[in-house]
């Protein structure tokens with residue numbers, strides 16, 4: 367797929383730029399003895415601040431990137447995850463299936479028949495919970511685990527013509543069945 371090629375090329379180019387930058391920075395001598403002790407210690411502290419910032423950056427990305435709701439084509443077909451086809455067109459959504467239970471994870475395969483739309487899922491309180499672009503000729507994969515029972519609503523968030531505001535579709539989410547049979 368072209369996205370994977372673009373990704374590989376980008377990583378190689380970014381890595382090359384970073385390597386050149388590091389090489390130049392490492393080869394540039396800093397004559398600390400030309401400065402007073404205050405400047406010299408500030409310079410050393412700057413090195414530690416850079417290392418700290420790098421560690422924080424890597425740690426935060428490591429912790430949070432896995433929570434992105436967007437799934438690559440290679441990660442599809444996980445057991446226990448319900449595939450849902452969602453197709454936008456001027457001016458309606460075709461979504462199947464539309465009935466779920468709290469705790470169930472839906473994997474929306476989102477695309478468009480005509481122009482760009484935006485698949486936006488709103489919870490029962492009409493707050494947006496997740497969204498992804500609906501693009502002609504391409505399928506975006508978005509996962510969401512339903513947390514509350516009620517009626518979820520799909521709206522379009524990409525202006526797509528005169529009937530844009532009519533693009534509404536409902537998803538029904540039932541309360542989770544109690545495993546023990548007792549009411550919680």
Ligand SMILES: [Cu+2]
Nearest residue numbers: 522524526530
């Ligand atoms: Cu629209």
